Amino acid sequence: MNQPPAAGPPARPQRPAGGRTPLYLAVAADLRTAIGAGEYGSGARLPAEDELARRYTVSRGTVRQALAALRADGLVTSRRGTRRVVLASPGERRDATELRSFTRWARSLGEDPGGRTVHVEPGAADPEEAAELRIGPGAPVYRVLRVRTLSGRPVMVERTTYPDAVGALVAAMPADTVSYSEELARHGVLFTDAHHTIDIALADARDATLLGCPQGAPLLRERRRATDPTGSPVEWSQDRYLPGTVAFTAHSTATGALGRRLGPPDPAVR
Structure with a gap:
C-alpha cells in the first residue's frame, strides 16, 4: 500500500478578508490539492486527525469538517474511527461534474x-x-x-x-x-x-x-x-x-440530467 511522503507542516490556511470562508474549507482545499498532485495515491491512508490538526494548527473539529468535505467529493472513505483512505484514482478523462x-x-x-x-x-x-x-x-x-x-x-x-x-x-x-x-x-x-x-x-x-x-x-x-x-x-x-x-465525461441521474440546449450555432463556428 502506498504511503504518503514525509512533509513538513504547511502554513496555517488563511481566511480571506472578512473571514467569510470557513477555515475547514481551506484545509479541505489544501488536502484536495495534495491528493490531486499525487502526494497520496489511491489506497494510501491520510494522516490521523490529531496529526492533521497539529499540521494545520486547527482543532480536530475543523479537521473532521474538512474530511467530510472530501468525503462528499468522493475522494476519501467515510469509515468512522479509522484513518481515511484515499479513493480517487487518476484517470485520462476530465469529469465535467468534478x-x-x-x-x-x-x-x-x-x-x-x-x-x-x-x-x-x-x-x-x-x-x-x-x-x-x-x-x-x-x-x-x-x-x-x-x-x-x-x-x-x-x-x-x-x-x-x-x-x-x-x-x-x-x-x-x-x-x-x-x-x-x-x-x-x-x-x-x-x-x-x-x-x-x-x-x-x-x-x-x-x-x-x-x-x-x-x-x-x-x-x-x-x-x-x-x-x-x-x-x-x-x-x-x-x-x-x-x-x-x-475528453470530458459527465454522470447524470434521473434527478440531475446532463443539460442540453437547442439553439442557433455560435457565431464563432459558422
Missing part, C-alpha cells in the same frame, strides 16, 4: 503541467462578463490570456475574466505561475462549484499562434463560471483545447 484544476488533472496523469501568461489586462466588464460574474456592466475586471502545456506541449489557450479583487491577486503573480487556483487558495480564494458549457469553436489567429494549429481548425471549448463557498463568482473562463488532448 471541479478539478488543469494543474491537478495533468498531475494525476503523470504529466508536467505548465503555463505561460501572455497578458493580464485590467478593463471594464462587458455585458456577458457582467452577467456571468454578477457585477454591474462596466465594473472593473482583469482579463488574462494564458497558454497551458502538458510536459512542454501547448494544448490549451485559457481566456479568463476575474472580478477586480481576485484579478488584482492574479496580476501580482509571476508570468510562469503554474496554478492560479493553488496560489489563490493561499489567499483564501477557493473554487468550490462551477457551471460548464462544452462545445466547438474555430481557432482564431491568436489560438493558431499559441497552439501551433491552422487558423480555423476546430477546438474543444469549455466555458466555465466558478464560484466560491458563498456562491459568489470568482472567474469566468473560456478554454480552448487541441483535439485529442482531453
